[in-house]
Amino acid sequence: QQQVRQSPQSLTVWEGETAILNCSYENSAFDYFPWYQQFPGEGPALLISILSVSNKKEDGRFTIFFNKREKKLSLHIADSQPGDSATYFCAASQGGSAKLIFGEGTKLTVSS
Amino acid sequence: GGIITQTPKFLIGQEGQKLTLKCQQNFNHDTMYWYRQDSGKGLRLIYYSITENDLQKGDLSEGYDASREKKSSFSLTVTSAQKNEMAVFLCASSIGWGGDAEQFFGPGTRLTVL
Numbered sequence A: 001q002q003q004v005r006q007s008p009q010s011l012t013v014w015e016g017e018t019a020i021l022n023c024s025y026e027n028s029a030f031d032y033f034p035w036y037q038q039f040p041g042e043g044p045a046l047l048i049s050i051l052s053v054s055n056k057k058e059d060g061r062f063t064i065f066f067n068k069r070e071k072k073l074s075l076h077i078a079d080s081q082p083g084d085s086a087t088y089f090c091a092a093s094q095g096g097s098a099k100l101i102f103g104e105g106t107k108l109t110v111s112s
Numbered sequence B: 001g002g003i004i005t006q007t008p009k010f011l012i013g014q015e016g017q018k019l020t021l022k023c024q025q026n027f028n029h030d031t032m033y034w035y036r037q038d039s040g041k042g043l044r045l046i047y048y049s050i051t052e053n054d055l056q057k058g059d060l061s062e063g064y065d066a067s068r069e070k071k072s073s074f075s076l077t078v079t080s081a082q083k084n085e086m087a088v089f090l091c092a093s094s095i096g097w098g099g100d101a102e103q104f105f106g107p108g109t110r111l112t113v114l
Helices: none
Strands: A004-007 A010-014 A019-025 A030-038 A045-051 A056-059 A062-067 A072-077 A086-094 A106-111 B004-007 B010-013 B019-025 B031-037 B043-049 B064-070 B073-078 B086-094 B109-113
Touching (some): A004 A086, A010 A019, A019 A030, A019 A086, A019 A106, A045 A056, A045 A072, B019 B031, B019 B086, B019 B109, B031 B064, B031 B073, B043 B073, B073 B086
Parallel strands (some): A010 A106, B010 B109
Antiparallel strands (some): A019 A072, A030 A045, A030 A086, A056 A062, A062 A072, A086 A106, B019 B073, B031 B043, B031 B086, B086 B109
């Protein structure tokens, strides 16, 4: 049973456009949601994260929108650049647990 | 800053073989993790260790053993490699053990079983 789902599986946008990556989850006890970015041949790296008490988190061109009632969140990448081309993983965890549950990832390609 | 080193980078094994993957971190982090990454399937937790003498099973521990030799190193053993198995094994570490502790990942070991 996949507890964290991501869509689309792959996404292509033009340079300068806003890329929107979606994530949904099943366990209402999840309260922390990080997004990790992974380039080919490398391990994932934390990009941005949000706690369930917030509905929005911004960091430069990256913004998370969070809807607790619908158990959905999305990552918006504004003014997308070719260097943003990577796989993005949404993850979730429950307070007090060491376990992060990862989604299957969205592969983003930014064309110039 | 710090770094996570995984060895070997590529590992080719035979069916039924016992294979060991190694991970070293110099962050001085307490918690270390092993994940398996299959193409199109995200990361799945195999084992984790909250402190130096701790070892806990993740969701995918069957077929694997792990050992936390010291604070800086964490090894994973594939007890019997499965034919046609291909995956990337990622080691990570974090300063604490809560789910909100940022995890730092190594570059991975790519396993191929012939």
